[in-house]
Amino acid sequence: MDKIVVRGGRALAGNVKVSGAKNAVLPIIAASILAEEGTCLIHEVPGLDDVHTICELIRSLQVNVTYDNETLTVDATGLKGIEASYDLVRKMRASFLVMGPLLARKGRARVALPGGCAIGTRPIDQHLKGFEAMGAKIEIGQGFIEATVDGRLKGAKIYLDIPSVGATENIMMAAALAEGTTVIENAAEEPEIVDLANFLNSMGAKIRGAGTGSIRIEGVERMRGCVHYVIPDRIEAGTFMIAAAITGGDVFVEGAICDHVKSVSAKLREMNVGIDEQENGIRVWRKGPLKTVDVKTLPHPGFPTDMQSQMMALLLASEGTSIVTETVFENRFMHVEEFRRMSANIKIEGRSAIVEGGVKLTGSKVTATDLRAGAALVLAGLIAEGDTEVSGLHHLDRGYVNFTEKLKKLGADVERINVEKQSALEMEAKHQPIKVNLSPNFA
Numbered sequence: 518m519d520k521i522v523v524r525g526g527r528a529l530a531g532n533v534k535v536s537g538a539k540n541a542v543l544p545i546i547a548a549s550i551l552a553e554e555g556t557c558l559i560h561e562v563p564g565l566d567d568v569h570t571i572c573e574l575i576r577s578l579q580v581n582v583t584y585d586n587e588t589l590t591v592d593a594t595g596l597k598g599i600e601a602s603y604d605l606v607r608k609m610r611a612s613f614l615v616m617g618p619l620l621a622r623k624g625r626a627r628v629a630l631p632g633g634c635a636i637g638t639r640p641i642d643q644h645l646k647g648f649e650a651m652g653a654k655i656e657i658g659q660g661f662i663e664a665t666v667d668g669r670l671k672g673a674k675i676y677l678d679i680p681s682v683g684a685t686e687n688i689m690m691a692a693a694l695a696e697g698t699t700v701i702e703n704a705a706e707e708p709e710i711v712d713l714a715n716f717l718n719s720m721g722a723k724i725r726g727a728g729t730g731s732i733r734i735e736g737v738e739r740m741r742g743c744v745h746y747v748i749p750d751r752i753e754a755g756t757f758m759i760a761a762a763i764t765g766g767d768v769f770v771e772g773a774i775c776d777h778v779k780s781v782s783a784k785l786r787e788m789n790v791g792i793d794e795q796e797n798g799i800r801v802w803r804k805g806p807l808k809t810v811d812v813k814t815l816p817h818p819g820f821p822t823d824m825q826s827q828m829m830a831l832l833l834a835s836e837g838t839s840i841v842t843e844t845v846f847e848n849r850f851m852h853v854e855e856f857r858r859m860s861a862n863i864k865i866e867g868r869s870a871i872v873e874g875g876v877k878l879t880g881s882k883v884t885a886t887d888l889r890a891g892a893a894l895v896l897a898g899l900i901a902e903g904d905t906e907v908s909g910l911h912h913l914d915r916g917y918v919n920f921t922e923k924l925k926k927l928g929a930d931v932e933r934i935n936v937e938k939q940s941a942l943e944m945e946a947k948h949q950p951i952k953v954n955l956s957p958n959f960a
């Protein structure tokens with residue numbers, strides 16, 4: 518087990534490079550199993566735990582996968598299985614994204630029920646509604662969802678009750694190989710949807726409208742391998758933008774796409790943070806005292822829920838009271854309790870958190886309750902008095918590559934420590950034999 522130890526007080530400065538987007542690469546890897554011929558060469562693949570989990574999953578379906586130097590090669594020509602086990606789905610909900618591609622290519626898919634998680638119940642009714650509209654029969658039992666279809670899926674008009682990212686992706690992947698045209702209305706508009714559509718189109722799919730609320734997919738009979746470069750991670754970019762702002766630093770976030778982080782940049786500007794949008798990244802610096810702002814999470818292009826806890830950390834450093842409202846997930850305030858351990862004053866009222874800024878944070882032992890909470894606690898640690906120890910890093914490792922190293926390079930006093938190794942060393946030091954001085958004077 519590891520923990521991150523942060524000693525607050527340093528302003529971050531320098532250049533940090535953003536890795537490929539977790540939320541883009543996961544559906545892209547799921548989609549790669551649609552290729553009946555050729556291999557997919559996917560570049561800018563971050564070495565995250567979630568990426569390894571989805572690779573393990575498609576390997577269990579007899580797909581050949583190799584990962585080298587941020588490039589993933591997928592050969593799905595020999596795809597055989599149709600099942601995603603409970604162990605893999607439990608580890609990572611995005612495993613559910615293989616359902617659409619399997620159903621489209623094999624006519625059958627059996628995937629363990631994802632269940633709830635730390636941020637909410639996260640149902641999958643919209644995914645299933647889409648598959649059913651395309652002619653699939655859905656059965657749920659023994660902890661699995663089984664979808665089957667006679668022949669090919671049929672194109673359909675699907676209206677999503679919620680612009681769900683996962684449902685839009687799953688339906689888009691299934692529809693790519695369906696017979697006829699599918700239209701997804703009230704589709705999610707996140708940049709990751711556009712990246713997936715671009716990938717599918719390079720594989721031979723015919724998708725238009727990705728990035729808007731209405732996506733039109735003309736089904737094709739076969740798909741093939743292709744070459745693709747994954748977009749930079751806008752949530753990692755936003756996290757480093759906040760790291761610069763919270764510490765009163767000056768950081769160039771290399772690779773950040775300005776359009777993808779528009780809502781974060783807008784809020785930072787309102788808070789008195791300097792934002793200089795450049796072609797290959799964004800420079801972020803603190804202009805003066807941080808002003809308060811209210812924040813409401815919404816589907817893209819609104820403020821992302823995946824940036825809510827990091828933003829809350831920043832608001833703790835502002836001068837006054839702000840209100841953070843979470844509308845995407847019903848239970849994404851678990852980090853509040855951990856911030857309170859650091860002396861933060863935050864009150865929860867329904868779906869809103871009332872955050873009192875300007876209270877000096879104190880370093881303490883805290884636990885990441887989900888992956889973004891892990892990053893947010895480290896951010897708070899950067900301005901706390903004394904040491905902050907963040908555990909529960911299996912969450913953080915799902916979504917951030919070399920987080921500690923990247924912060925260190927910017928000048929943060931931060932260390933990742935293996936707890937077992939550290940206590941073994943401490944024990945060893947305690948039990949060192951007492952050295953006897955055998956110099957001639959004592960002989």
Ligand SMILES: CC(=O)N[C@H]1[C@@H](OP(=O)(O)OP(=O)(O)OC[C@H]2O[C@@H](n3ccc(=O)[nH]c3=O)[C@H](O)[C@@H]2O)O[C@H](CO)[C@@H](O)[C@@H]1O
Binds near residue numbers: 638644645680816
């Ligand atoms: C791997 C990945 O890309 N994960 C992202 C994806 O998750 P994910 O795709 O799971 O998120 P969704 O957009 O589907 O969920 C948004 C809301 O819709 C609800 N819902 C969703 C599907 C459904 O069938 N029924 C239903 O009610 C969910 O419970 C949630 O309240 O988008 C979220 C919202 O931006 C992000 O926080 C996650 O980081």
Ligand SMILES: C=C(OP(=O)(O)O)C(=O)O
Binds near residue numbers: 540888916
């Ligand atoms: C909630 C997140 O991811 P996931 O949907 O994979 O749980 C996230 O990236 O913050």
